[in-house]
Amino acid sequence: MPENSPLTAQVVFATITGNNEAVADVIIADLEAAGVQVKKTEISQTEVDELAQVDIAIIVPYTYDGGSLPDEGLDFYDDLADIDLSQIIYGVAGSGDLYYEDTYCLALDSFDTQIQKSGAKKGADIVRVDLRPEEEDKKHLQVFVDDLIAAAQATKQ
Numbered sequence: 001m002p003e004n005s006p007l008t009a010q011v012v013f014a015t016i017t018g019n020n021e022a023v024a025d026v027i028i029a030d031l032e033a034a035g036v037q038v039k040k041t042e043i044s045q046t047e048v049d050e051l052a053q054v055d056i057a058i059i060v061p062y063t064y065d066g067g068s069l070p071d072e073g074l075d076f077y078d079d080l081a082d083i084d085l086s087q088i089i090y091g092v093a094g095s096g097d098l099y100y101e102d103t104y105c106l107a108l109d110s111f112d113t114q115i116q117k118s119g120a121k122k123g124a125d126i127v128r129v130d131l132r133p134e135e136e137d138k139k140h141l142q143v144f145v146d147d148l149i150a151a152a153q154a155t156k157q
């Protein structure tokens with residue numbers, strides 16, 4: 001890849017009531033402001049091999065009953081164990097509800113563990129958002145994006 005070609009990213013989200021799409025949109029705005037070319041896809045419409053085409057993959061899932069994964073994301077989740085993504089950087093962020101204290105944002109931890117099976121390298125700490133992203137969350141998401149970009153740039157050098 002030419003030295004000064006822009007970084008590319010794919011943001012994969014799952015949502016029922018819109019909160020995780022709002023988190024995805026904050027992340028996308030931060031990436032684009034940094035000059036990253038971004039593709040946004042809904043999880044049930046995404047094949048894991050698309051992620052092999054980008055520098056940075058970001059997964060933004062909601063958490064459901066008892067800490068469970070989004071139903072419509074189960075195929076995507078399973079397929080992460082069977083693909084080689086060792087050349088990319090990944091991050092996981094998303095919205096849950098602190099009301100569910102024991103299983104708060106548990107799907108984020110599940111995706112974090114699962115994508116590691118692909119060999120993808122973690123470029124930023126998980127960011128957990130309580131319901132809709134507020135100003136404080138946006139600061140955390142900006143750090144998340146900055147860390148992912150720095151990690152991707154380091155692997156390209």
Ligand SMILES: Cc1cc2nc3c(=O)[nH]c(=O)nc-3n(C[C@H](O)[C@H](O)[C@H](O)COP(=O)(O)O)c2cc1C
Pocket residue numbers: 014015016017018019020021062063064065066067068095096097098100103104105106130131132
């Ligand atoms: C039936 C039900 C179960 C839920 N279980 C959890 C849970 O275990 N952990 C959690 O963090 N949030 C849980 N939530 C809250 C959602 O994850 C939270 O509202 C999230 O912001 C929804 O994201 P969305 O707007 O993108 O659909 C649950 C919500 C519902 C309706």
